[in-house]
Amino acid sequence: MAQETEGKQFLNSVHRYFDEAARHTDVEPGILAQIRVCNSLYKVNFPVEVDGKVTVFEGIRAQHSHHKLPTKGGIRFSTHVDEDEVVALATLMTFKCALVDVPFGGAKGGVKINPRTTPVEVLEKVTRRYATELIKKNLIGPGVDVPAPDYGTSGREMAWIADTYMTFKYGETNALGCVTGKPVGQGGIRGRTEATGLGIYFGLREALQDTEILNQLGIEPGLRGKRMIVQGLGNVGYHAAHFCQQDGVLITGIAEREGGIFNKDGLDVEAVFKHRKESGSILDFPGATNIANSLDLLAYECDILLPAALENQIDVHNAATIKAKIVAEGANGPVTQEAEQILLKKGIFMLPDLYLNAGGVTVSYFEWLKNLSNVRFGRMGRRAEEASLKRIVDLVETTTGTSIGARERAIIISGSDEIALVRSGLEDTMILAYHEMREIMRRKPDIKDLRTAAFYSATEKIAVSYQSLGIFP
Template sequence: MENKDAEGTKFLDTVMYYYDKAARHTGLSKGIIEQIRHCNSVYKTIFPVEIDGEIHAIEGIRVQHSHHKMPTKGGIRYSIQVSEDEVKALATLMTFKCAVVNVPFGGAKGGIKISPRSSSPKTLEKVTRRFATELIKKNLIGPAVDVPAPDYGTGSREMGWIVDTYMTFKYGDTDAQGCVTGKPVGLGGIRGRTEATGLGVYFGIREFLCNEEDVQKLGLTTGIAGKQIIVQGLGNVGYYSAKFCQENGAKIIGIAEREGGIYNENGLDIEAVFSYRTEKGSLLDFAGAKNIENSASMLEMECDILLPAALENQIHEGNADRIKAKIIAEGANGPTTREAEEILLSKGVIIIPDIYLNAGGVTVSYFEWLKNLSNVRFGRMGKRAEEAGYKRLVNAIESSTGNKITPEERIQLTRGADELDIVRSGLEDTMIEAFREMREALRQKPELSDLRTAAFYIAIKKIGLSYEMMGIFP
């Protein structure tokens, strides 16, 4: 446990280092810089839960980093190794992440010290509902206050339990479903949320690879097609990131997980690997792939893009000098330590930072929150009107040209946008515009030197403006 606490402290120190590195370029007053730096509130609670006939004391924590925008937003993770500093670091990253992609939330994060793997669904439900009750009692959750979401060890099931508990206490509140995001669709969730973070990772990588000037410096060609990728972590983020990259022509040559890794220089079928691991409980011995006993060593293998999508501090001063990837795409939160980043940048490695690259989840969570407040599904009011307009256009083209299109073509040409189409379009636009904003900041201020510093710089400037507009500081 002490080791995990130390890891959490190191993670927080790393985030603060990145913050300080960017903040000195902003021109903001010392007071505003200091205000943005600190977490606004930390709530820790110990609550009793009956498990198998015995009472257990469970520890929960919720950190709200910044109230410059309300509500605050961030996931709840379940892990026996949750630490206060780790949650603080994640909440801080959420503030900057939201600002980078122009999502109007402050950052928050939460955690419960419990093992989701060794706990029964009944136990997890009891713990989840009781933690939700503790937050409700202190007015620390709500669609205008603080909106949790899934994180490591949690998913739509847990969010469903939370929203049900909240709606029980807040009977008659028409906005109550907006108290959490990442819910099942039937409980007010949104289509496209499950794959949102991974799809956002793909969009971010694709956008970087569109810039010929940048990729030529790395000895690469533009476009994602043909790029060799090694993925660490085959959870939600790793799987969907790899899936969308592969569907658009990338080659997934290696996958690392806790039990080991697999490698094939000709590429691995990500769908087949995921199905195999789901069935067998392990990646190892996948047909046509070479087993790698020490999965950590896969971070050091030759590839174009290394995609760490597991936990924080995976790339550190002990292995950074041996990493051969040209691009590190941070699917996870905080996978690269400050010492490692200095080494990698000195080698000319490009790091696409977490506070931009994995912001797809919070972006689509924002869309879900908007859906809950409006109480209407995206596309419901406009889809058929769009289709009617497209049909009139197609009919007019057929009439004027004398050419008939096939029934299959007519379906494709006249289809209106549904919720999933709208969500993915909004996510794509968000990731494109945010990347261009970072790149423009680098162009205007070369002293920022790298994408992470540019991202933090942009975020701090936006948050600082919010505080200035509040009139809190002279």
């Protein structure tokens, strides 16, 4: 028998998570079968002229579930993109959206290309041509399927896709809603860049207030003073580490492709990020010890291990060496299903990707709403809110005969702008989802971990959606 690819292993792992959660539900088996399967998969080979020669690129777009429209999911550029990986990621998106009550079905896409070695002008050609192929098949649009950035892509690629879509759909007033993660000046939303990392921070903060769990782990409440090792200093890992460090977390180790660095007294995330930008590597950071194999760093002692790079980073070969008390999945699928069983038996608390990195799609939802309404959040209400708060402060000062300072007054009467509203919505989403999972664990004693609780919650919601469509009895 041929050895399974990493993508196939990833997909099988996601299916096993679903199957485990499904057995705790009372959902009719036929509906469970529909929820499990990927609804549609489109693969296309398209030509692009590169240096005067035609090169053929492979693109994939999977729409896992149409129980709600549009479907939603990122586009990754990588030479390792394959069908099973894309379907696995689309499947996770379905359950992720349902868990945090974002009304999208799950999708994912990818193009086999190396974004680091490909010239920008070629990347633009490939991106626009890939978008054109999706448009021709009606596989993209604000009410159909809404892509977003993922590994190897950014707001730049999303802007190219939006521009290409608007060229074909001239006059469509909701056209900017065809994709999220765009630059703010091109229809994006403030707070999207750091959304996934900030969501991780909110999720960790909530978990570190759960005294029932903390007593089992033998650690004190709160993030302050906790030691954290971060794998991946990309957009997700950097922002998660940044917000956690601001709240008193000690970042003792950072792992990247080129190796890892460690300092038991803590690393300045901003300084490390700047060092890598200037030198091209996190290695040789002043005061830190270099770790040649970055995977070795995952086995160092810490309170929180945050794998925020790629999938399958913790597997059966290294799971037993993990000494963290909490493993927080910042990336999609960084821990294999077999490895998770080892970690759970060791008493390690798992914060699953399905929940923890849902910040990106949550704020993408806000961006999509902004594009459909064609108005910036806070534009209509901010000044009215400030005027109302000013009247209250004036009344308090008049009644008490006491004036507050100008700085304090400005803080009190400040109205909510777009980024404040976005972060508030994200914070509320992460708090509610955490307590929903924990409540399921209390109601269903057979469900022993957050991942199963997350899949259970999502499955129940998706089943209700299918039943409401009248497709099933």
